[in-house]
Amino acid sequence: MDIKILKNTAKELPLSELYERYSIDVLKYSLSILNNEEEAKDAVQEVFVKYAESESSFRRDCSQKTWLLVIARNYCYNRIQHSSFRKIDLAKAGENENYEIDYDTNISLREALKMLTSEQNELIYLKEYEGYSYKEIAEITDQSLENVKVKLFRARKKLREILK
């Protein structure tokens, strides 16, 4: 994946410190995509191992955290594609309408988020929690800026519909 987000001017952290600082973020990001705690925990391990393996190929044109998130994203989507623990077809991830909204009960945001697709969850996480700009999200998720804008809006709209 081509990463051209920000010029990395920060000092590089050793792996142990990187793990301490960003493991939770990687976990939450993985959780937002996989929607499965155990899988997300495994993802954290795998992501850091992959990072250690590919450290020499890290081109330092983005921050270490961004690089970690890109690895996490690739890992999670591969996991979804190659396993059957979640019945989500990635090709239809953007148009998943398999949930049923029960307007009579109050649903918490957590439950509502679970009803979104992996991609929608991921976008909400990157925007709301990580606070990335549209441009940065587009780079991480390898999409166009316009796509990110519209998909994020659709995710919010769906979330609003569920919560109403």
Add this chain to the structure above:
Amino acid sequence: MRTPRLKKLNRKLAISGGGRIEKDKHMQDYELKISQFIDNELPVDEQKELFLHLADNEEARESLSDYMQMKVEAKQHYESIRVALNEPKILATNVAHATEQNRRYMYMFYFSAAASVVFAFLWLYTYFLPNPLLPEYYKLQSDYISLQEEHSGALSEKIELVNINSYLYDENEKLRSRQISLIKEVKKQLVEKVVSTNEIRERPPRKNNYLASIPSVKITEDDFLGPKIIGN
């Protein structure tokens, strides 16, 4: 071109459902702008238009309020996630393995770099070092040049000899052809002489009976045809 029937249908749609669809689309455009606005990604020139719309439209204000609330709640939700991570023992082993591999690659890289530096140094050393065999080399080189000159002299002599040889061969050929023509001439003259006599004298009777028994042969002009003899 639209048919009158289609026009009628469009008018009906505009009055009933069509208007609603257009309104929804209009609302959706503004919701998209609201979404961008709360992310601080809406261009300033579009913000003014949005504010005007918000001032006029209660539904839009409601959307803005909902989206902002959702934004805050989503952040709080992600912040509140507390998952105890696995012991990084497995990770440590895996990472150690990976880093060990990386370290091995690094060592290989440094080793090959050092080796190339050593080879480069050796090459430069041998290139600039005065060679003890150099005088001998120059002597051999001069010998070689003189031999080459000698050889070229011999070669020119050889060419000259070849030229002489070819000249002699040509002369020889000429002489040979002349000789052949002379023989032809002589034979022709001889034949003419024989023919002019018009008959051949008969042999006198021989005393020897045996010789007398041999029949006499009449020689004709054909027996003296030159080419047959010369060809042989």
